Amino acid sequence: MDLSARNLGAPRTLAVAAAIVCSLLTGCSLWSGPSKPKPAELGANVPVLGVRQAWTSKVGNIGRLPLDVHVNGSTVTLASADGVVAAVDARTGGDIWRATLGTPLSAGVGSDGKWAAVVSVDNQLIALSDGREIWRKPLSAQAYTAPLVAGNRIFVLAADRSVSAFDAGTGVRLWNQPRPGEPLVLRQSGVLTAVGDTLVVGLSGRMVGFNPDNGTVRWEAPLASPRGTNDVERLVELVGRTSRGGDNVCARAFVSTVGCVNTIRGSVVWTQPASGTEGIHGDDTTIFGTESNGVVVAWRRADGSRAWSSDRLQYRKLTGPLLLGRSVVVGDDTGLVHLLSREDGAPLNRMATDGSGIAAAPVAAGDTLVVVTRNGGVYGFRPD
Template sequence: MRFSGFPVRRTARLCGGGLVLAIVTALTGCSSLWGGGGSKPVPADLGANVAVLGVRQAWTARVGGLAGMPMEVHSAGSVVTLASADGVVAAIDARTGGDVWRTSLGEPLSAGLGADGNTAAVVSRANVLVVLDAGRERWRHSLGAQVFTPPLVAGGRVFVLSADRSVSAFDAASGRKLWTQQRPGEALVLRQAGVLRPVGDTLVVGLSGRLVGLNPDNGSVRWEAPLASPRGTNDVERLVELVGRTSREGDSICARAFQASVGCVNPVRGTVSWTQPASGAEGIHGDAEAVFGTESNGAVIAWRRVDGSRLWATDRLKYRKLTAPLLLGRSVVVGDDTGLVHLLSRTDGAPLNRLSTDGSGIGAAPVVAGDTLVVVTRNGNIFGFRPD
C-alpha cells in the first residue's frame, strides 16, 4: 500500500506545565534556554528592510487563537486547513483567503489538525479523536492518553501518536480501530508535535530519539534508526524527543531531536545517514541539496543533505524565537515571536525581505499553497503573501 501526506511542525514547552508525565503534568523547575537565570537577551536591531525579493500581502483571514496548542497548518493544492485551540476548524482557499468550509466543535483542542484534502482529524483536550468530512463530523473515538501531535490522515486511515508513546490506526470511513503499537514510555514527553508521516509504504514515527518505520497495515516494526540518545542524570536532562516538521527527499528523511541533533535516515534500509549536534526545538525543512533549521538562540543553519556538513549559518536573527523554516524557491522562510516573517537567501542566509503581521508572534511554521505563502499568528490571524 502506498499513501501520501503533507510536510509537517510547533514549539516546545519546557516551563509552566510543558513537560508531561504520560498523561499527568509534571511539576519541574526550568532554567532559561538562553543560559543562566537572567532575563532574555535583547535581539539585535534588524535595520531597514531592503526588499531584494518583492512580496505583497494578498489577503487576511482568521481562525481562533492558539492558547498554547501546538499548531500545524496543512496544505493541499490551493487549500490550507487548520484548527484553533477553542475548536474552530477551517479550510481556507489560499487564492482568495475565503472559507471553503468552517465548523466549530465547541470544545478545546490539544493538538493541531491532520488532513488529506478531504478528511480532517483533530484531538480534543478530553482525549477524543474527532474526524470531519468537509467540515461535517463523521465519527469520534475516545483515546487513552493525551495527544500533542496532529493526527495523520493517509491511505484511508487515521493514525494517532499519543503522549504515552502508543501509535494507533483507525479506518477513516468508519472509525474502527485497526491496531495499536505500544512502546515503553519514558517519564517525560514534550508538549509539542512529534514526527508522524508517511514515506512510501511505511509509516514513520518519532519515538523518543528514534525514527521508527512501521507497517501501516498492522503496526509491526520494520526498522529503527536512532538520531539521539538520552544523556544526563535525571528525567529532564535525559528527555529525548524528535520534533516535526521533517524533510523527505527520495530515499532520505531528515528530522530534529529536541536540543540534541539534526540527522537524516534512509527509510528503505532504516539506517542513519548522518547526524550533527544542534540545539534547536523546532523542526526542519529542505530539498535534495540542503536541510535548514533554526536554533533556540535564533541562529539559522544550513546543512548539506548528503553528508551533514555545514553550508552556512547566520545569527542575524539571534535571540529571536523562530519557527521551523520553510524552503520556498530561493528563500528560507521563518517567522519570529514578534510577528515578523523573514525571507533569507537559501544560498548564504542573507536577508531578502521582511514581512509584518499583527505583532502577536508567528504561531506555526509557514506553509505554501499554490503560489501563496501562508502564515498564522498566535492570535489566530492568517496572512497570505504572494510574490510581486
C-alpha cells in the first residue's frame, strides 16, 4: 500500500502516510517491529491438482509499479517500472514484441490486442502498436491505473479523479471530465472498465457510469463513504480488478467494503464489510477476495452472504485472486503461488517462483496460468 498527496495536480509521495494508515485502519497489511504477526505455517505441499511450470520469461524490474497484466487471447501484455513493455505468447513464453520506452512508468498496461498504453512518471500517456511507440500526450496529473483500451479509444483515470478519452490512432483528446479530488489518493490501480456501451470508473468510493462517446455521467452508485475526522481516516477508493457477471459488476472499496452494482440501473445490489486492499474476482455465483490479514473470503454473488473463509494463508501479503476452473489462485510476497479449492478454500497445490514476491493478480491466457514477480520474472504454469 502506498499513498500520495495531491499537489497542484501532481501527487507527491508521503513518507509517513503508510505508517499512519496502519495505526488508524483495522486490518492494515503492513506490519513492522517485534509485534509483526508470524505467517501461518503452510505444511507440506500435497498436490491435489497437478500443475507444472511450462516456461519462464523475463521483463524489467516491477518494483512498486501498479501493474495490470493484460490478456488478449493467447497474448499477455505487461510492463516494467523502467519502461519496458512486452507482449508475450502464453503458449511458449516467447516475445511477440518488446519495446523500451526510456522512461519510468507509473501505470501499465492496457491493451485491446491492437493498441497498448501506459503512463509515465512524468505524466505522459504513451501509446504503442505492434511494439512501436506511435504517440505521447501529456496528462494533467499522475495516473496509477492502467489505461483502458477499447473501441479504438484509450481511457485514462488520473490521480486528480479526472477521466479522459483519447483517439488510439492519433492521440487526439476526445473529451475530459474533471472531478473534485481529495487530499490523499492511493498509489495503486483503481477501477476502469467497460460494460456494454458504458465506461465504468471508480471515483472515491463510488462506481460511476460514463457515456464513452462524450464523457457525460449516466449514473453513480456508492459502495463506500468517507469516515473519520482527518484525510487519512476519510480515504476511500475502489481498487484493483473487478468481477463482472452480465450487467452486474462487483468491486472492492479499500479496507471498507465489497459490493456489487447493477450497471443498467446504476443501483447498488449489496455491500458487505471487508478489510482488504486488493481487487476481487469471481463468476456468476461466487466472488473471491483476499483480506489485509491474509484471510481468503468467498461471497455469494446474489446477496453478498459469506460462503466461506480460509485462514490458511493468514498474515501473508496476498495478491488479488484469480478464479480458474476449480481453483482460486493467489500469489504472496514470498513468491509462492497458491491454488485453493473454490468450494471451501482447501489447498490444492502451490508453486514457487523467484522469491521476490508476486507483483500482480495472476491471469489466465488459454490453458496457461501466468504470474509476474517483483523482480520481473514471468512464469507460465499448466495442468499436468
